[in-house]
Amino acid sequence: MSPEHPLRRLLRQDKNDSWAVRLLPRVVIGVAVVYTLVVIASQSVSSFVALVALALLGGLVWLLRRRAQLLMALASTVVTLALTGYWATAADIARGAKATPLTGQAVFGYWALAGMALLGAWMVKEHPGRRGVTVVVADVILVIASVIGMFTPEAGIPIGFLGVLGVLAFRGSTAKKLLTRLRRVPTTATSGGKPTKNPNS
Numbered sequence: 672m673s674p675e676h677p678l679r680r681l682l683r684q685d686k687n688d689s690w691a692v693r694l695l696p697r698v699v700i701g702v703a704v705v706y707t708l709v710v711i712a713s714q715s716v717s718s719f720v721a722l723v724a725l726a727l728l729g730g731l732v733w734l735l736r737r738r739a740q741l742l743m744a745l746a747s748t749v750v751t752l753a754l755t756g757y758w759a760t761a762a763d764i765a766r767g768a769k770a771t772p773l774t775g776q777a778v779f780g781y782w783a784l785a786g787m788a789l790l791g792a793w794m795v796k797e798h799p800g801r802r803g804v805t806v807v808v809a810d811v812i813l814v815i816a817s818v819i820g821m822f823t824p825e826a827g828i829p830i831g832f833l834g835v836l837g838v839l840a841f842r843g844s845t846a847k848k849l850l851t852r853l854r855r856v857p858t859t860a861t862s863g864g865k866p867t868k869n870p871n872s
Contacts, residue, residue: 740803741793747803748789751810755781755817762821780828781817784835785810791839805842809835 680691681698712719735742759777788809792802812834820827 740801743803744789744792744806747807747810748785751785751813752782754814755785758814758817758821759827762824765821766824777817777820777824777827781813781831784813784828784831788813788835788839791835792842800842805838808842809838812838 680688681694684691684695686692708722712722731745732742735745756778759781762777788806792805792809813831816827816831816834819830
């Protein structure tokens, strides 16, 4: 090996070689982390699945680190799915029905509305506001609707649907057109009702 070989530089650990000095701790920490993850994943299937899910989630966050609105919308959707699934399952169990977060009667309805809010915010080409904020507002209304659905099961899904639809309409292109029309009305009224100057005065 030549003196300039990267492996030789790493093993020599010359104090004047900043690359080698910084790389060695990173290599040691990386090997320790990989070994720890392998040990945890080999304990059970659930641990392996959890680690794979965390790795995929970390990769997704890394890829979307510059798209804050989409990242916020995805995070809000995940939290909404968990909360609505919990409330819907709790309501089914309270009524005496055997249900899980994946087999409840209202779970898939709430999840479909959460997906509707996420897709609806990004399907509009010209969105007047921030798309992530639109999804968060719709998800908050959806969570409130799921809480209402615990006490009145027949009203949960309709309230959630109307709430999500109203948020998408208010925050979408419909609101933009409405605001444009409202801004034109005072201008037209002012120009039409402008008093003319009396030439005799």
